[in-house]
Amino acid sequence: MTLTVLGCSGSYPGPGQAASGYLVRSDTTSIWLDAGSGTLANLQRHIDPAALDAVVITHEHPDHWVDLTGYYVACKYYLNRLTVAVLAPAGLRERAYYSDAPLVWDTIADGHRREIGDISLTFSRTDHPPETLAVRLDAGGRSLGYSADSGPGWPLEALGPGLDLALCEATYLEDMEGRGQHMSARQAGVSARAAGAGRLVLTHLQPGTDRQVSRAEGAAAFGGDVEVAEENAVYEL
Ligand SMILES: [Zn+2]
Ligand SMILES: [Zn+2]
Numbered sequence: 001m002t003l004t005v006l007g008c009s010g011s012y013p014g015p016g017q018a019a020s021g022y023l024v025r026s027d028t029t030s031i032w033l034d035a036g037s038g039t040l041a042n043l044q045r046h047i048d049p050a051a052l053d054a055v056v057i058t059h060e061h062p063d064h065w066v067d068l069t070g071y072y073v074a075c076k077y078y079l080n081r082l083t084v085a086v087l088a089p090a091g092l093r094e095r096a097y098y099s100d101a102p103l104v105w106d107t108i109a110d111g112h113r114r115e116i117g118d119i120s121l122t123f124s125r126t127d128h129p130p131e132t133l134a135v136r137l138d139a140g141g142r143s144l145g146y147s148a149d150s151g152p153g154w155p156l157e158a159l160g161p162g163l164d165l166a167l168c169e170a171t172y173l174e175d176m177e178g179r180g181q182h183m184s185a186r187q188a189g190v191s192a193r194a195a196g197a198g199r200l201v202l203t204h205l206q207p208g209t210d211r212q213v214s215r216a217e218g219a220a221a222f223g224g225d226v227e228v229a230e231e232n233a234v235y236e237l
Contacts, residue, residue, distance in 0.1 A: 001026050001139045001237040004046050006039035008229040010171045014207030019063040026139035029053050029117025040067040050079040054116045057088040058148035059132035060095050072098040089131040127153035128181045142237040151181035156195035164237050166197035169204035185214040189221025203229035
């Protein structure tokens with residue numbers, strides 16, 4: 001399995017930086033996971049957009065889904081896709097600018113499981129309004145956990161044991177903890193350590209955050225080196 005970062009700017013795009021989005025690929029399956037602004041553009045650097053198997057949206061905050069509108073236009077008028085599976089919590093379909101075919105909606109909720117090709121997905125409701133779903137993706141004996149957005153009231157442990165890589169939001173530095181329903185790099189480190197994650201990649205940093213400070217605070221809490229997500233970086237699991 002590979003994880004490609006299409007965008008990782010937290011809450012809104014930074015200068016030259018897309019909002020949240022990732023491409024998860026196994027040998028046979030490709031999933032676009034969150035579709036923040038700028039991620040459709042970056043997606044096309046890595047894959048033919050007509051070849052995606054599904055789009056998974058974690059919640060209805062715009063920094064996680066607005067490029068679904070552009071993808072709808074591309075699929076409907078240019079890519080000849082008759083159906084596109086969109087897995088999302090209940091709230092998004094009403095909010096989405098386009099919701100008709102070729103989009104085929106699958107409403108997901110806490111505890112739900114889905115199989116897309118050879119990737120298994122398991123969802124867990126996080127500490128973040130509105131309904132937000134973290135996701136565990138398993139393929140080929142490897143496991144990726146993605147926190148989506150969450151405050152510290154939800155633990156990565158909720159995704160189960162044996163995560164090879166935890167992709168965890170770390171919007172804040174330690175001195176900003178508690179400003180909203182998001183985690184700091186320190187809190188992400190604490191959560192990943194408790195979950196026994198093999199690797200920790202911090203993401204969703206607020207634009208302007210000092211990446212080195214975030215990495216250091218995360219590493220101290222995790223008890224080992226951590227990485228800070230970078231646009232277009234590819235992580236092998
Ligand atoms: Zn967000
Ligand atoms: Zn959010």
